[in-house]
Amino acid sequence: MAAVDLSDERLRQGVGPRAVVGLxxxxxxxxxxxxxxxxxxLVVIWAVLQALNPIFLSSTxxxxxxxxxxxxxxxxxxxxxxxxxxxxxxxxGSISGLAAAITAILFVxxxxxxxxxxxxxxxxxxxIGVLYAQIYNRVGIPSFVITxxxxxxxxxxxLKALGTSGSVNLxxxxxxxxxxxxxxVPAWLSYLLVLGAAAGLFLVGYLYARxxxxxDLPARSLRFLVIRSAVxxxxxxxxxxxxxxxxxxxxxxVLLVALALALHYALTSTKxxxxxxxxxxxxxxxxxxxINVRLVxxxxxxxxxxxxxIGGVLGAARLAAANQSSGGGDVNLNxxxxxxxxxxxxxxxxxxxxxxxxxxLVIQSISSGLTxxxxxxxxxxxxxxVVLLLAVGVDSLARRSRASHGR
Amino acid sequence: xxxxxxxxxxxxxxxxxxxxxxDLEVDAGxxxxxxxxxxxxxxxLVKVLSGVHSPDGGRIAFExxxxxxxxxxxxxxxxxxxxxxxxxxxENLNVIENLFLGQELSPFRLDDVAMEVRSWELLRQxxxxxxxxxxxxxxxxxxxxxxxxxxxxxxxDPKIIILDEPTAALGVAQTAEVLNLIDRLRENGHGVVMxxxxxxxxxxxxxxxxxxRLGRNSGVFDARTTSSEEIxxxxxxxxxxxxxxRAARSETVDRSGMAGGAx
Ligand SMILES: Nc1ncnc2c1ncn2[C@@H]1O[C@H](COP(=O)(O)OP(=O)(O)OP(=O)(O)O)[C@@H](O)[C@H]1O
Ligand SMILES: [Mg+2]
Numbered sequence: 001m002a003a004v005d006l007s008d009e010r011l012r013q014g015v016g017p018r019a020v021v022g023l024x025x026x027x028x029x030x031x032x033x034x035x036x037x038x039x040x041x042l043v044v045i046w047a048v049l050q051a052l053n054p055i056f057l058s059s060t061x062x063x064x065x066x067x068x069x070x071x072x073x074x075x076x077x078x079x080x081x082x083x084x085x086x087x088x089x090x091x092x093g094s095i096s097g098l099a100a101a102i103t104a105i106l107f108v109x110x111x112x113x114x115x116x117x118x119x120x121x122x123x124x125x126x127x128i129g130v131l132y133a134q135i136y137n138r139v140g141i142p143s144f145v146i147t148x149x150x151x152x153x154x155x156x157x158x159l160k161a162l163g164t165s166g167s168v169n170l171x172x173x174x175x176x177x178x179x180x181x182x183x184x185v186p187a188w189l190s191y192l193l194v195l196g197a198a199a200g201l202f203l204v205g206y207l208y209a210r211x212x213x214x215x216d217l218p219a220r221s222l223r224f225l226v227i228r229s230a231v232x233x234x235x236x237x238x239x240x241x242x243x244x245x246x247x248x249x250x251x252x253x254v255l256l257v258a259l260a261l262a263l264h265y266a267l268t269s270t271k272x273x274x275x276x277x278x279x280x281x282x283x284x285x286x287x288x289x290x291i292n293v294r295l296v297x298x299x300x301x302x303x304x305x306x307x308x309x310i311g312g313v314l315g316a317a318r319l320a321a322a323n324q325s326s327g328g329g330d331v332n333l334n335x336x337x338x339x340x341x342x343x344x345x346x347x348x349x350x351x352x353x354x355x356x357x358x359x360x361l362v363i364q365s366i367s368s369g370l371t372x373x374x375x376x377x378x379x380x381x382x383x384x385x386v387v388l389l390l391a392v393g394v395d396s397l398a399r400r401s402r403a404s405h406g407r
Numbered sequence: 408x409x410x411x412x413x414x415x416x417x418x419x420x421x422x423x424x425x426x427x428x429x430d431l432e433v434d435a436g437x438x439x440x441x442x443x444x445x446x447x448x449x450x451x452l453v454k455v456l457s458g459v460h461s462p463d464g465g466r467i468a469f470e471x472x473x474x475x476x477x478x479x480x481x482x483x484x485x486x487x488x489x490x491x492x493x494x495x496x497x498e499n500l501n502v503i504e505n506l507f508l509g510q511e512l513s514p515f516r517l518d519d520v521a522m523e524v525r526s527w528e529l530l531r532q533x534x535x536x537x538x539x540x541x542x543x544x545x546x547x548x549x550x551x552x553x554x555x556x557x558x559x560x561x562x563x564d565p566k567i568i569i570l571d572e573p574t575a576a577l578g579v580a581q582t583a584e585v586l587n588l589i590d591r592l593r594e595n596g597h598g599v600v601m602x603x604x605x606x607x608x609x610x611x612x613x614x615x616x617x618x619x620r621l622g623r624n625s626g627v628f629d630a631r632t633t634s635s636e637e638i639x640x641x642x643x644x645x646x647x648x649x650x651x652x653r654a655a656r657s658e659t660v661d662r663s664g665m666a667g668g669a670x
Contacts, residue, residue: 208519215520271514274500278508281497288459288495289509290480349499 037394038342038358041387045362049369056369059246066243066253067180069357069364071096071315072331073256076338076356077263078307081300083339084267086280086348087143089132089304091150092335096312097327098158099125103313104168104322105161107176114176118313125309128154129302136301137294143301151332159324167323170316180317184248193254194236202229252314256357259307263353276300280348311335330381334363337384341391362387409434409468410598411456411487411567416465418451425451426622429465433567433598438589440613440630441602443642448622449602450492453571456600457489458482470566483510488565492572492602494556498545502526502537505544506559529558534584549576557585567598574608586612606635618642 049056075092082089099121106117128150135146162168170177185193205225212219243249267273278286279296287293315331316322340346341362342355363384370380411433418426426448433439441449454460456467458476467474469485476482482489496505503519503526512518526540535554537547544552553576560568570589574582589612592599603609609616613630618641626641 211520215524217520217523269517269519271511271517274504274508274511274517277500277504278497281499282495285495285497286508288457288479288489288491290478290483291509292480349497 035343035352035354035358037391037398038355038362041341041391042358042362042365045365045369045387049365049372053369053372055372059242059244061368061372063243063246063248063250065361065364065368067250067318068368069360070250070252070256071311071318072334072338072363073311073357073360074259074314075308075311075331075335076342076360077259077353078304078311079335079339080263080342080344080351080353080356081276082143082304083344083346084276084280084348084351085296085300086283087136087297087300088336088346089147089150089301089308090144090332090336091128091147091154092304092308092311093327093329093332094151094154094158095125095128095305095308095327096315096331097322097325098154098161099309099312100316100322100326101158101161101168103176103316104170107174108168108170114174118176121313122306122309125312126302126306129305130298132305133294133298133301136297155328158327162322162324167321169321172320176313176317177320180252180314181320183251185251185254187244187248190240190244190249191237194233194240197236198229198233201232202226205229252318260353260357267353272296272299277349280350308335330377330384334360334384337388338363341388343391343395345395359391362391410470412468413456414466414468416452416455416467417463418448418455418460419463424622426455426462429619429622429624431600431617433600435566435598436593436596437615438593438599438601438613440609440616441600441619442604442606442609442616442638443619443625447619447642449619450571451622452619453489453491453569453600453602456482456487456567456569457491458487480509483563483565486564486566487569488560488563488567489569490553490556490560490571490573492575494552496544496552496556499543501543502530502540502547502555505555506562508559510563525562526558529561530554532561533558533588534580536581550578550581553577554581557588565597567600568592569600569602571602572604573601574603574605582608606638609638610635620644 046057055061075096079089079092102121102124103117106112106120107114110117112120132143132146132150135141136143159166172178202225205220205228206222209219209222209225240249267276275286275291275296278289278291279293283293286296311331312327316326319326338359339351339356340359342352342357342359344351344355366383366387367380370383409432411431413429413431416426416429416431417424429448429452431439431441431452441452443449451460455462456476458479458481461475461477467476469487474485476485476487497508500508503522506526506529507522512521523540530537530540533554535551535558537551537554544555547555553573557570557573560570570585574585577585586608589599589601593612593614601609601613610630616628616630616633616638618625618628618638620642625644628638628641
């Protein structure tokens with residue numbers, strides 16, 4: 001890259017939509033793909049599955065799909081955080097299973113109020129994360145090993161807690177089960193939320209652009225902001241309308257989106273978020289910059305295991321039961337795969353909150369589509385594995401291209 | 408009065424005594440150059456001052472008070488800013504994020520705009536040649552990274568600025584800019600500690616030259632009145648060594664050449 005003058009970027013930004021498109025093409029060529037491959041992959045997967053079975057894109061199935069995404073999607077949000085700092089948590093499945101068991105036992109067997117049972121399960125999840133981080137900070141065992149030990153131990157604890165019957169049913173009329181199975185956003189409110197989201201996006205963008213302009217920095221044009229919000233209204237509005245032809249948008253799905261937005265804000269606009277990226281990029285540099293690295297580890301692990309517990313509770317609520325296979329099987333692998341498919345790097349320092357949501361949409365689409373074709377889980381595992389490999393392959397190629405383009 | 412005074416600082420890495428009984432004094436408005444051979448302990452001394460390593464012995468006084476520097480954050484709080492030899496930047500973060508790392512404005516709602524404005528100010532002050540500030544540091548050249556690291560040390564108005572080989576990778580113009588900056592820092596009453604292998608840079612800006620040799624003080628010189636030869640002698644250990652031998656050899660060649668002419 002030639003040594004260009006300071007004003008270079010300003011010059012390139014100031015020249016209308018043609019330049020914007022040009023810049024975009026430049027970036028794709030240089031391997032800054034961002035979300036493009038996942039979204040493209042999702043479109044392809046949906047097209048194929050729809051061709052194989054026309055029920056796939058029906059409103060009813062898509063409503064189911066959105067609901068199925070939530071428990072593992074929430075777990076994947078946590079995984080993004082530990083991957084960002086260059087660590088891994090292999091035990092999220094066991095933790096979510098344990099949280100499901102704790103909730104069910106306290107709520108059904110011990111007759112605790114439902115909120116207290118959920119709170120206890122989530123607190124247990126949080127405590128596990130703090131424990132992991134303490135072991136990592138004080139003893140220095142790699143997180144891979146610590147959480148592998150956690151995977152086994154907490155699975156054991158879950159089986160022990162559930163006892164010989166191995167299963168506890170949650171009553172269908174409890175608030176928890178109703179939330180996970182039956183509560184949907186009323187149609188009028190869902191459209192209102194869409195409008196609110198678009199207005200909010202516009203307002204935030206407008207205020208930010210104004211602030212940049214007063215500071216004499218290049219800013220996005222009003223036209224761009226209006227078009228962006230219009231596209232959002234049309235896109236989201238259509239999706240909501242389509243879902244509303246069946247049962248509509250589940251509150252649980254709204255919860256996933258809200259958590260993803262909150263995490264996105266925390267990662268991009270707070271000191272904590274920047275310190276996660278810094279620790280993932282160069283621990284020693286982060287330490288010398290005065291960041292409390294140990295605290296960053298504690299917060300990231302605790303955040304991950306807390307979300308794993310919440311995901312587990314919601315999973316049990318959807319099933320209306322906690323049993324020995326809660327959190328077992330593919331929860332672990334799907335959560336990690338979702339984060340990675342969405343473009344989170346396993347080596348730390350790169351990834352976004354939306355990655356997890358897009359990734360889990362891909363995985364659940366495959367799962368739902370293959371179930372509709374009445375293929376058993378062997379196919380599902382196989383196809384998900386191939387998609388994971390493809391996603392990471394595209395990302396690696398993009399990275400290589402980025403290196404050769406000097407980015 | 409000295410802002411910073413080190414007395415009898417020692418630091419061991421296992422069997423290696425990297426620093427033994429080192430003294431150092433820096434006044435406000437003074438530029439102290441630390442010179443010494445590779446492995447003399449210069450960077451180790453810097454890391455002790457910036458809280459990266461804790462010393463095994465000795466005392467540190469800052470503005471007359473005895474202090475301990477248990478970590479990098481403590482050094483920042485005291486007002487000691489450091490540019491490390493290996494720069495310590497996060498390659499995945501962009502220039503602005505690196506400049507403000509650990510010192511972000513309004514931690515719960517980062518003030519992007521103010522940080523970007525301040526970044527341009529700092530970089531312009533150093534005549535930085537950067538294509539953009541929103542580029543990840545991985546995309547910058549060695550010299551550009553060094554400029555970013557120097558700019559970072561100027562944030563938050565520190566009292567002492569430590570530069571570990573700040574001009575090693577810089578171009579001619581940027582080197583001059585950094586030397587100008589050091590002059591300006593002195594005029595503004597900052598204390599500056601500069602490490603360099605470049606004698607002409609040292610003589611251009613330093614008031615005092617502290618020589619380290621094998622982890623020990625090997626002399627303190629007034630930069631205005633001492634010749635480069637004396638400093639080199641202190642660095643290498645006076646007497647028999649490669650540098651003096653080389654100088655002696657070229658002298659004999661000179662003399663024999665002249666003698667030949669006279670005959
Ligand atoms: N982290 C460490 N662990 C073990 N030994 C170390 C460590 N850091 C430095 N040393 C040793 O301490 C001695 C001094 O090293 P230091 O980096 O301070 O040298 P320096 O004067 O900065 O050299 P240079 O001019 O090459 O930068 C060397 O012998 C080195 O091997
Ligand atoms: Mg050094």
